[in-house]
Amino acid sequence: MFKKNHKLNQWLWKWHFIAGLISLPIVILLAITGGIYLFKDSYEAPRQAHIKTVKVEGEPISYQEQWQLAKPNLHKPPFTMVIPTEANQATAFTSGMFSHKKSVFINPYKGEITGNINPKDTDMHKVRKLHGELLLGKFGTKIVELVASWLFVLIITGIYVFWPAKKEGIKGFFKIRFKQGKRILFRDLHTVFGFWISILLLMTLAGGMPWTDVFGDSFKWVQKVTNTGFPKTWNARSLKSHAEGKPISLDDMVTLAKSMDLKGEVSLGLPKDKIGVYSIYNTTFDLGAQKRFHFDQYSGEQLVHHNWEDVGILMRGRMWFMAFHQGQFGLWNWVLMICVAVLLTFISVAALVSYLKRKPDGKWGTPKVPAKFKVGYGVMALIVLLGVVFPLFGFSVLAIIVVELLKKKRLRSE
Template sequence: MFKKDHKLNQWLWKWHFIAGLISLPIVIILAITGGIYLFKDTYEAPRQAHIKMVEVEGKAMSYQAQWQLVKPSLHKAPNTMVIPTKANQATAFTSGMFSHKNSVFVNPYKGEVTGHINPKDSNMYTVRKLHGELLLGKFGTKIVELVASWLFVLIITGIYVFWPGKKEGIKGFFKIRFNQGKRILFRDLHTVIGFWISILLLMTLAGGMPWTDVFGDSFKWVQKATNTGFPKTWHARGLKSNVAGEAISLDDMVALAKSMNLKGEVSIGLPKDEKGVYSIYNTTFDLDAQKRFHFDQYSGKQLVNHNWEDVGVLMRGRMWFMAFHQGQFGTWNWVVMICVAVLLAFMSIAALISYIKRKPTKKWGTPKVPTRFKAGYGVIALIVLLGIVFPLFGASVLIIVLVEYFRNRKKQIGV
């Protein structure tokens, strides 16, 4: 056990307290909505079954014919087709990406469209928007990013403040006092739970930050500058077919894709125009198994292929943490994220109860810091580093410093 600096401990406790009190309501919202969103697939599956599932009756029509059938049903030409893995599965054709994604499903036996699915039409889309932007658009996204940035600080300061002294020893990491009143009980529940899930919280935050505006854009810029993102041709950018003769049918590409025995969901990227290319790729959260192949749509010649190893290190890290954040690495990951969401909400509420129990009447009860204390260079360097990595956190700290400076200046002038 290391010996803590008492004055530094008081100073960190003060900022942990202030930051926690300000961000607490939003942290609880993020924990609850994040936990709910983990049930997205379970919630949507029965509600979309009438669109995605069909009765097997007779001979299925060709994929080429299905492609032609769906074109009038979409505002934009479909850019992807997902290869069905079961006979009773409707064929999905999709245009657009992310929130602009629109999928139309075809019954290959009756030759008719079974329905459309747009992410925006689901209740889970509202939950996601509440989780990511508090239903406040770009402004809400920045609030969430600011709170998430401060959460890193809360976790780091919380670990230092909680860390047991020599007298408590190892027992201090597990000590919850049930017989010393509700304030102490909820304080201990907050600190002990917070400590033991701190690494998981940091990993969860790392998976959520790439979706933010300021940090996310900065991260993309670094990826581009260091050439550590996707290869240029990962999404077939810059690739063109040599227009010559008749294009290969979609059915031939499906047959080729099936022969590859790719892991996970396999899709065919459809040519956008006469110079566009066919693509075959798989979506699986065994990231190392992801592959992409691009072909000339006339000759069938393979133009380029990529494995996961071709992806830059920052993009690989980003995709791993984002998948972890969504609980997509299997049952274990889903269970871990459910536990993180529940425990984060519980420990936040426990902190609020403990605060209410100790709060003096008509006062905020902000912890006092010794007047002669000055943060060391190491602490300042850490704050500067966090401010650079998380720009909104850096801007908020700068505002706080300026406000404190002018308040002290005013007091000195008044004296």
């Protein structure tokens, strides 16, 4: 146990309080929508089964013929085909990426389209948009990023403010006072549970930040200048086929892909034009097992082969935390993220209840800081560091400083 600086504790408590009060509604919204989105697969599976599942009857038509059926219904590259693993599985052909993604499903036995799936038209896509941008587009994304940036500060200041006094010992980390009134009870519920999930919250935030605008773009820039992102040929953008002879059939490429025995869902990237290439890659949450192969569409020559080890360290870390954020490392990760969502909602509501119980009538009840207190260089350095790492947080701190200076100037002139 260490001895806390009482004045610093009061100063950090003040800013923990202010930041928490401002961001509380959005934090609760993010926790609830994030928890709901974790049920995406189980929610969508029965609603899409009639499109993705077919009746096995007779012999299937070739993949090349299926591709010709799907092509008129797809809008723009990149084009991919998910290699079926079950006989009753419709063949999925996909175009575009992210919100522009569209999938067409083919019944290989009847040679007809079973349906289309556009992620942006689904209920869960709306939940994701609410979670990531408050349904306000780029402006909403920046609000979420600002709140997420302040959440790092809330967690750090919360840990310091909560840290028990030396005389309390280890018991202080578990102490919940049930018999001293609702204000104390809800305060303890907020602080104790908040402390014990703080590391998980930081990991969850780290997984969400790459999707943001300002931090996300800055992170991508760092990856680029340090060469720690994906290899340039990871997505085959700079690779070309030599247009000589007859292209290899899609069926031959499917046979090759199946022979590789890759882990997880295996996809086949289709040439977007006469000099495009074939790509075989797998999607699995055992990130270390991910592989990518790119082939000349005429000769079948392997142009590039990438393992997960070829990916830069920043990108590997980014992808790990993003997968962790979405609960994609198996049942344990999914359950853990559900618990984080529930507990974050709980400690946020507990904080609000505790505040309302202690709030004086007609006042905000902002914690007081000793007039002579001056922030130390260590704290200032930490604030500057956080402001550089999270630019929107940095700009908001500058705005607060300007407002505080103007307020003091006004008080002196009165």
